[in-house]
Amino acid sequence: MTDKFETHEHDVLVIGAGGAGLRAAIEALAQGASVGVICKSLLGKAHTVMAEGGIAAAMSNVDAADDWRTHFRDTMRGGKLLNNWRMAQLHAQEAPERVNELEQWGALFDRTPDGRILQRAFGGHTFKRLCHVGDRTGLEMIRTLQDRGVQMGFDVYMECTVARLLKDGPRVAGALAYWREQGRFVLFKAKAIVIATGGIGKAWRVTSNSWEYTGDGMALAYEAGAELLDMEFVQFHPTGMVWPPGVQGILVTEAVRGEGGTLRNKLGERFMEKYDPKKMELSTRDVVARAIYTEVREGRGTEHGGAFLDISQKPAEYVKRKLPSMYHQFKELADVDITKEPMEVGPTCHYMMGGIRVEAETAQCSLPGLFAAGEAAAGLHGANRLGGNSLSDLLVFGRRAGLSAAQYAKTVAAPTLAASEVEAAEREALAPFDRREGENPYTLHRDLQVVMQNLVGIFRTKEDLEKALGELEKLKTRLAAVSVEGSRMFNPGWHLALELKSMLMVSEAVTRAAQMREESRGAHSRIDFPKTEAVWGKKNIIVRREGSAMTLQQEPTAELPAEVQQILAEEK
Amino acid sequence: MADATLRIFRGDGQGGATAEYRVPVGPGMVVLDALHYVQAHQAPDLAVRWNCKAGKCGSCSAEVNGRPRLTCKTRMDALPAGEPVTIMPMKSFPVIKDLVTDVSWNYKVNRKIPPFQPRPGVEWKYSQEDADRVQEFRKCIECFLCQDVCHVLREHGQHEQFGGPRFFVRVAGLEMHPLDGANRMALLKDQLGIGLCNITKCCTEVCPEEIHITDNAIIPLKERVVDQFYDPLVRIARAIFGGKEG
Numbered sequence: 074m075t076d077k078f079e080t081h082e083h084d085v086l087v088i089g090a091g092g093a094g095l096r097a098a099i100e101a102l103a104q105g106a107s108v109g110v111i112c113k114s115l116l117g118k119a120h121t122v123m124a125e126g127g128i129a130a131a132m133s134n135v136d137a138a139d140d141w142r143t144h145f146r147d148t149m150r151g152g153k154l155l156n157n158w159r160m161a162q163l164h165a166q167e168a169p170e171r172v173n174e175l176e177q178w179g180a181l182f183d184r185t186p187d188g189r190i191l192q193r194a195f196g197g198h199t200f201k202r203l204c205h206v207g208d209r210t211g212l213e214m215i216r217t218l219q220d221r222g223v224q225m226g227f228d229v230y231m232e233c234t235v236a237r238l239l240k241d242g243p244r245v246a247g248a249l250a251y252w253r254e255q256g257r258f259v260l261f262k263a264k265a266i267v268i269a270t271g272g273i274g275k276a277w278r279v280t281s282n283s284w285e286y287t288g289d290g291m292a293l294a295y296e297a298g299a300e301l302l303d304m305e306f307v308q309f310h311p312t313g314m315v316w317p318p319g320v321q322g323i324l325v326t327e328a329v330r331g332e333g334g335t336l337r338n339k340l341g342e343r344f345m346e347k348y349d350p351k352k353m354e355l356s357t358r359d360v361v362a363r364a365i366y367t368e369v370r371e372g373r374g375t376e377h378g379g380a381f382l383d384i385s386q387k388p389a390e391y392v393k394r395k396l397p398s399m400y401h402q403f404k405e406l407a408d409v410d411i412t413k414e415p416m417e418v419g420p421t422c423h424y425m426m427g428g429i430r431v432e433a434e435t436a437q438c439s440l441p442g443l444f445a446a447g448e449a450a451a452g453l454h455g456a457n458r459l460g461g462n463s464l465s466d467l468l469v470f471g472r473r474a475g476l477s478a479a480q481y482a483k484t485v486a487a488p489t490l491a492a493s494e495v496e497a498a499e500r501e502a503l504a505p506f507d508r509r510e511g512e513n514p515y516t517l518h519r520d521l522q523v524v525m526q527n528l529v530g531i532f533r534t535k536e537d538l539e540k541a542l543g544e545l546e547k548l549k550t551r552l553a554a555v556s557v558e559g560s561r562m563f564n565p566g567w568h569l570a571l572e573l574k575s576m577l578m579v580s581e582a583v584t585r586a587a588q589m590r591e592e593s594r595g596a597h598s599r600i601d602f603p604k605t606e607a608v609w610g611k612k613n614i615i616v617r618r619e620g621s622a623m624t625l626q627q628e629p630t631a632e633l634p635a636e637v638q639q640i641l642a643e644e645k
Numbered sequence: 646m647a648d649a650t651l652r653i654f655r656g657d658g659q660g661g662a663t664a665e666y667r668v669p670v671g672p673g674m675v676v677l678d679a680l681h682y683v684q685a686h687q688a689p690d691l692a693v694r695w696n697c698k699a700g701k702c703g704s705c706s707a708e709v710n711g712r713p714r715l716t717c718k719t720r721m722d723a724l725p726a727g728e729p730v731t732i733m734p735m736k737s738f739p740v741i742k743d744l745v746t747d748v749s750w751n752y753k754v755n756r757k758i759p760p761f762q763p764r765p766g767v768e769w770k771y772s773q774e775d776a777d778r779v780q781e782f783r784k785c786i787e788c789f790l791c792q793d794v795c796h797v798l799r800e801h802g803q804h805e806q807f808g809g810p811r812f813f814v815r816v817a818g819l820e821m822h823p824l825d826g827a828n829r830m831a832l833l834k835d836q837l838g839i840g841l842c843n844i845t846k847c848c849t850e851v852c853p854e855e856i857h858i859t860d861n862a863i864i865p866l867k868e869r870v871v872d873q874f875y876d877p878l879v880r881i882a883r884a885i886f887g888g889k890e891g
């Protein structure tokens with residue numbers, strides 16, 4: 074019954090071709106696995122390409138005193154100790170090796186005077202730690218990984234979207250996807266699947282994320298029965314563009330502050346003195362985002378509702394060399410010359426700390442055969458991610474996921490897929506074409522973004538979250554009646570209608586978890602529970618599906634071993 | 646708020662024509678914003694590629710009023726006021742639908758290029774000056790606008806014999822890497838057909854990353870090819886002393 078579909082078979086199927094997916098694919102290939110990589114866009118366009126500031130790794134090239142212990146401590150403190158400590162440890166220990174590997178594969182980082190990889194300061198990092206290429210580190214990383222993977226010989230399925238994960242008994246064993254170009258379905262059989270699909274930023278109105286960030290991987294895993302973790306923690310990057318309207322939300326790299334940029338309100342006050350006098354602009358992102366938001370709310374914002382970020386005290390040539398894409402971005406899109414005048418910036422939805430729950434060493438999910446890495450996975454960053462820790466996360470856990478997936482694939486037989494499941498998934502995906510006179514998916518998307526922006530933003534209250542859940546229910550009902558125009562050929566309206574299902578599911582998980590956590594910690598700020606509570610510091614919130622219902626459960630966090638506690642207590 | 650008229654190509658590989666749409670124009674609006682407006686309000690199935698909307702991913706390439714551009718960086722207020730804006734797909738590649746073209750040929754060309762190959766026993770150190778030269782080429786966002794405008798591809802359709810400016814930039818990034826030890830001259834000459842380029846600099850003019858494609862990548866590579874294959878002194882020297890081979 075399934076032979077009516079174009080079918081591909083792999084030992085390891087990687088969904089997502091950003092940094093984590095590509096690194097996973099490379100590692101699985103190195104283990105001798107046959108590897109397929111599916112991506113919604115063209116290869117090389119994933120959101121990793123937008124990463125600007127750098128890769129955090131304790132190379133000690135600039136600050137000799139840096140070491141993995143300090144990086145580990147910074148990460149845990151930045152995450153308000155809710156991080157999976159073992160992931161934070163592996164990450165800090167392995168990041169330097171992963172960076173060196175990139176260099177050996179042809180990446181060209183900026184150099185120190187003695188010719189080694191240069192590192193810059195960033196928020197929450199004790200030492201100069203971010204290996205970078207001006208402000209286009211992500212582009213360098215994705216090209217390097219992409220070329221490496223292509224040379225090693227993975228099969229890439231570009232502009233292809235997974236509609237459902239398929240199981241063989243309890244095992245995850247394949248996926249039904251559709252080619253965006255023709256709208257035809259394609260079946261993938263795989264012994265192991267790695268989810269590396271990134272985050273959910275497109276559920277918010279003001280976001281730095283591209284259209285791809287619709288929470289697909291989290292929703293696919295959840296539907297298949299996997300557990301989600303820490304969903305209440307959504308990072309709002311402090312500095313997105315605020316003007317003109319079309320560019321609102323586009324990222325302004327933290328490297329501007331790393332290179333010495335200062336934040337001021339419309340009165341000219343360097344307001345970070347009030348919020349974090351010690352670290353100032355290089356405080357963690359949760360703190361800086363709240364500070365800017367508060368300044369604006371209390372009437373000290375700029376004309377367009379932001380703060381001023383100024384790097385013009387540095388020599389113009391230096392700014393153009395270290396922040397070239399920021400220079401062009403402001404010049405071309407906002408008519409601002411950042412070497413001469415300040416930028417207007419404000420918080421923008423940027424990153425999901427939560428995601429699929431994974432085992433630290435292997436990146437394996439709670440379902441056999443399913444692995445996850447990068448933004449789609451949870452644990453490393455706890456309640457707040459430090460800048461620069463994302464690119465290193467992609468490398469460290471992308472590699473681990475690829476390794477474990479390939480090893481797992483060696484231990485299991487080829488799966489069989491149930492025709493009934495495949496056909497059900499196909500029918501569901503085509504349903505919007507059968508409906509006439511239904512709502513336009515773009516309208517629905519816009520309404521979802523307004524709900525999440527206004528009710529599940531930087532500051533949250535019980536009333537807002539309850540209201541949001543009510544609104545999400547209504548949106549779910551409306552989604553069931555959405556219809557699409559035109560044919561199946563490259564039809565963005567249809568694609569959006571399918572992606573809305575993932576966005577709504579993940580938005581609900583975020584909202585429910587935010588409602589349950591009655592405290593403020595890291596990126597999760599409750600106006601009605603403003604304090605950080607010790608008892609909540611020992612609890613994670615787990616989200617899973619039971620039948621068609623979403624259930625939430627509190628689980629105690631792992632005990633910290635004595636040697637880890639000792640590292641956390643040290644001062645440097 | 647003034648309105649603008651967009652004439653957008655609607656069609657597929659079989660053919661098509663432009664259709665007109667009216668769009669309200671706000672401050673700082675770019676062509677991609679206008680296309681998104683059309684999608685959301687008038688033509689939900691309008692096919693457009695885009696990702697970052699900030700000039701960093703190179704997805705939203707099209708021809709705006711006949712000029713190859715990133716639509717995310719083309720301001721509506723920079724186009725002639727009161728005149729319709731015509732938006733067509735890139736001409737050098739087959740149309741899939743509307744503004745989306747089949748750029749898979751580029752990925753095939755890329756696969757021919759031997760990867761970075763560090764010289765044996767190399768020490769992983771080099772100066773920023775050495776990095777600068779190569780980092781210029783590494784800025785490429787693969788928007789393929791240089792491929793679109795290049796007359797060898799656009800007018801003459803020599804896709805089989807020619808790699809195009811994008812891949813000369815890529816080879817330049819490898820050849821001039823301070824630690825690379827491979828030789829890609831035969832590839833440039835025979836498979837990528839660098840000799841077909843007659844240095845009209847159209848590629849350099851459209852590059853949104855302002856890479857000096859012709860001056861810094863193509864011309865030095867042409868010189869290296871000539872040195873290796875056509876310079877009699879070098880050939881004699883190589884015959885006597887041996888030399889770097891591909």
